[in-house]
Amino acid sequence: MNYRMARRTLSWFLMMLLLLQMAAVPAFAEGGNSAANSLAASVEKYLKDLQQNPESIGLYTGIAIYDLTDQTYLYTHNEKRNYIPASNMKLFTTISALDRLGPDYQWKTEVYIDGKVNPGGVLQGNLLLKGYGDPSLAAEDLEKLAAVVKEKGIKQVNGDLLLDESYFDEERLGTGWMWDDEPYGYSAQISALAVHKNFATATVAPGQKAGDPAKLSIEPANAYLTLINQVKTVEGNKSAISVERPRGKNEIILTGTIGVTSPAYTEDVTMEDPALFVGDVWKQKLSAAGIKLKPKTELKKTTVKTGVPFAAHLSMPLRELIVELNKESDNFYAEMLLKTLGATQKGNGSFQAGTQVVADVIKRAGIESGYTQVDGSGLSRFDLITAEQMVKLLVFLEDQDYREALEASLPIAGVDGTLKNRLKGTVAENKVFAKTGSMGGVNSLSGFVTAKNGHKLAFSIIVNGIYKSKYGRELQDFVAIQMATYPEVPYPGDYTPEETKNYDLSEWLDPILDKPEAAGLTAGVIIKTLEGEVLYERDADSLLTPASNLKLLTTAAALNQLGPDYTFKTELYGDAPLSPDGNQKGNLYLKGYGDPTLHTEDELKVQDGVSIEGIASWMKGQGLTRVNGNLILDESYFDKQRLGLGWAWDDESYYYNPTLGALALNRGTVMVEYEPGKEAGSPVTWNLLPQTSYAKVINEAKTVEAGEENTFAIQRDRGTNTIRLTGNLPADDSGDYERVPVEEPALYVGTVLREALTKEGISFGPKSSITIGQVPSSAVKWNEFKSLPLSDIVTYLNKHSDNFYAEMLLKALGAAKSGEGSASAGAEAVQEELTTLGGSSNFDMIDGSGLTRYNLISARHIASMLEGMTKSDAFEAYDLSLPVAGVDGTLKNRLKDTPAQGKLHGKTGSMTGVNSLSGYITTKNGETLILSIILNGYAISSDVMTDIQDQIATILADME
Structure with missing residues (x-):
């Protein structure tokens, strides 16, 4: 099918073709028979074969191999694109630490006394323990310190045990670390x-x-x-x-x-x-050393500002510590090292200060920008680097006097560390010394190889989008063997380089995707007709993080499997029928079935449907005046997993990270309205909606003079319903509101319902309580309250990209399909739906909203769902639910006054390092096309990603 562009668009793109020139390092060296070309051909063939396997087709990789002896690149593949590196990030951290601290650096832990020791060895005061970030401090070291304290004459402490951790800040976890990792040692607090x-x-x-x-x-x-x-x-x-x-x-x-x-x-x-855990262990070691403590000795935090240490412990030197760090890939060591860098070099023991020190070091290696580092270990999926940057750092390392210390810390293939069981019995055994990295969808390997000709090669292989983890490891092992065999790598006789496929749209779309500011991005793009003809694609099978584009799958499956007219119910029961005298002696039960629209009648209401006030009013209308039993909330229709797997701990105070349950209210949140006080120095004025005792607000925020810095913040104490207002709010601020999630959504419903019933004049017995339980089979149903139809719910969901709605729909799908109201059961139902519509299920779907970075899906998968929905009876409801460019929803302010305004019905998706746009677009000649664009990686600004999408949409809408 041939298309032509409108004259103005074609002229604009001819100009763009002249302006946008890309400089790329070729994968193949000059000279078809060179050893480097044989190496390149063998790897390219391997990569090509991976793309034929449904279980490995989605992976994408950046590879750079540099000959340190000849000082030349032997092979590169997408080396300028950014990837999540996992534990390869530790190389940035450890090299910087060796550079700035030196291989012989040691950490200290000090003991101070606050008071006087009398001749009998009694300390009339406190004993203080101060830490400086020693990652290797062990219980045995505290035991030795306790022995020193005893040897120096202290036999009894009549004060408290004070703990000083002020050398670092109080940020315990890295940016974007996942809440579900927290119980485990590899995600320990810092x-x-x-x-x-x-x-x-x-x-x-x-x-x-x-x-x-x-x-x-x-x-x-x-x-x-x-x-x-x-x-x-x-x-x-x-x-x-x-x-x-x-x-x-x-x-x-x-x-x-x-x-x-x-x-x-x-x-x-x-x-x-x-730190209080340290204090508890310290207390036991002191007692075991025979030092008496008062019966109610307390552990308290403090800050030591002056004084001479009474006793001290020194750690092993850095050169020894990094052996465990890198060989065993120890996250805790890496994070402590990063904050130590910040504390020693910037006077601030924070993640941010530490990454600034790393940036200072790697700038000398020629890496000034184009990457993101937020932690020291690579546990965060916000970290983004390129294979080329990693190799540049390794080349820089070669000329540093601490090179041997770093290399001695790396695992050796087939010998030790995280490479102990890899490459055994191959030519690469004992020839590869490199840092591994692995987490869901990610596998990386960077370091050095001794080639067969004795040359030393620096390399980096970073693989993302891995559906089955073995394929990432096997790719790395294959490349490692080829490097160890170099220059005697045989040219694969059955290999022919794959020619770049040209589409009708290539001459217009390639320059957009290839512009220099997009070099760090992996772009999964597909454009096709409703009949299935592909008009353009690029990396359409790469498994990428989709952000909220995943909602397209959740809502499509919900509409198809539940039906556009489906309604959610909320049931009300009693132990017995309603008493004629209004005095109910038994329990009251409220059972939820996942209605995402249940609300209170205030500013939190976004759709009609079932309200708490409506339920209370109905009961009053039935003559109910008193409940002598308990109010029991039944949320058993869903599981009790409150947050999606992979959701970040540092998002928990924000509305888009709600708690989930089959019985939930106001999208799992309360609303805090705020505005400045009457004058500078007065507290910030606030109001809580609904006005409930379920959430507690602690107001520490102050009004400051107009024009002063706004530091006002709203945070919720983790795992609680205590909300803190902190910071300064300028007097000229207009005020605003924030929605804040609450814990245990069913108890929130119960508390607000009881408060609403009380307002209606319905009382409870003195021993009545609000509890979680299940409706007994003997209970009598009083009423069933129904939500709006699903078509209306899906419209709000997609237009506003509401995470709570999406997660509730996913669990409802699981409950309806398999009787299990879980995200995993819901995801399975979605994948089955996609296969029914003609797509494939070789992708990872973990939640319903796209908030987790565990999700991995391709543009082709999303396009398959979009294509399949055009043949569904629910298509009209689906299409009407999508934001319209320049008109409404999340596309309201995009593509205005362009040919795409009103012609693009699509779903947006955005989070750090991710931007997506998928949907339907109508061309100038009235044909509807399907498009899906998923962008992952580093860009100087998120505008780069949205500009790419908008330019593509404008071209498609202008086609005739």
Whole structure:
């Protein structure tokens, strides 16, 4: 099918073709028979074969191989694109630490006394322990410090044990770390005073016989963590144990089973506020050393400003510490190292200051920009680097006097560390020394290879979009073997370079995607007709993070499987029929079925449907005057997973990160309205909606003079319903509001319902409580309240890109399809729907909204759903739900006064390093096309990504 462009658009793009010139390093060296070309051909063939396998087709990779001996690149592949590096980020951190601190740097931990020691060895005062970020401090080191304190004459402490962690800031977790990683040792909280890497090792051993509780122990022994043992001993030799630590708490809940002949199960578990954990261990070591403490000795935090240390401990040198860091890929060591860099070099022990120091170092390696680093370990998916940048850093390392220290810390293929079990029995064994990196969808390997000709090669292989993890590792191993074989790599006889496919739209779209400011991006793009003809595609099978474009799949499956007229119900029950005298002696039950629109009649209302006030009014209308039993909330239609897997801990105070449950209110949030006080110095004025006792607001915010800096912030204490207003709000600020999520959504519903009933004059018995439970089979249904039809709900969802609505729909799909109201069951239903519509299910869907970065999907998958929906009876409702360019929803302010205004019906998606746009667009000649554009990676501004999408949409709309 041939298309021509309107004259003005074609002229504009001819100009763009002249302006946009790309300089790219070719994958193949000059000379068709060179050793470098054989190396390149072998890798290119391998990559080509991966794209033929449904389980590996989605991966995409950046590769750079540099010959340090000949000082030339042997091979590159998408080396300028940015990728999530996982633990390869540790190389940036450790090289910078060696550069700025030196290989012999040691950390100190100090003991101070606050008071006087009398001749009898009694300290009339406090004992202080101050940390400087030693990541290797162990319980045994505290034991030795306690022995020194005893040797110096202190036999008794009549004060408290004070703890100083002020060398670092109070940010415990890295940007974008996932809440569901938090219970585990690899995601331990960071503090300047730390012991045992801020985790404890819990051991679960079987009981004596099947049916007995399992036996638990913890090391180091402490009273700071509470272990809740729900593990049972069963027959056999296998274990199935789960570990949970509720957010914001120091409770470790172990559930599952362990076989009576099973070996012990161990897990490294973390805690909140780890400096107090150090204090607890320190307290035990002091007591074990024979130093008496008063019965009610308290652990308190403080800051030591002056004084001479009474005792001190020095860590091992940095050169030794980084061996464990890199060989075992220790996240905690890396993060402590990063904050130490900030503290020593910038006077600020923060993640941000540490990454500034790293930036200063790698700038000398020629890397001034074009990457993102937010932590030291690579645990965050906000980190983005290129393979070329990594190799540049390794080339820089070659000329530094600490090179040997860094290289000695790297795992060796087939020998030790994280490479111990890889490449054994191959030519690469003992020839590759490199840093690994691995997490869901990501696998990386960067370091050095000794080639067969004795040359030293620096390389980086960063793979993203991995559907099955083995393919990422196997790719790296294959490349490693080719490098170790170099220059005797045979040219693959059956390989022919793949020619770039040209489409009718290539001459217009390629310059947009190839402009220099987009060099760091991977662009998954596909444009096709409703009949399925592909008009253009680029990396359309790459598995990318889609952000809110994932909602297109959730809403399509919901409309098809539940139907546009589907309504959610909320049921009201009593232990008995409504009493004629209005005095209900039994319990009142409210059961939810996932209605996302349940609301209060105030500014939180966004759609009609069921309101709490409406439920209370109905009960009053039935003559109810008193409930003597309990108000019981039944949320059993869904599971109890409150947050999506992979949602970031630092988003928990924001409306787009709501808590979930089958019975939830106001999209899982309350609203805090605020404005300046009457005059500077007065508290900020605030109002809570709904006006409920369920959430507590602590106002520490002050009004300041007009024009002063606005530092006002609203944060919720983790795992609680306490909301804090902090900072300064200028007197000339117009005020605003924030929606803040609350914990345990069903209890929120129950509290607000009871308050509404009280306003209606309906009282409760003195011993009545609000609890979670299930409606008994003997209960009598009083009424059923129904939501708006699904078509209306989906319209609000897509127009406003509402995460809460999407997650509730996903769990409702799971409940309806398989009887399991979970995100995983819902995702399975969505994938089945896509295959029914002609697409494939070889992608990872973890939530319904796209908020998690665990999601991996291609532009082709999304286009398949869009194409399939055009043949569905629910298509009209689906199409009407999408934002319209320049008209409404999240596209209201985009593409105004362009040919695409009113012609593009699409879903946007945006988060840091991700931007997507997919939907339907009508051309000038009236033909409807399907487009999906997913952009992942680094750009100087998010405007670069939206500009790419808008330029493509404008061209498509202007075609005739």
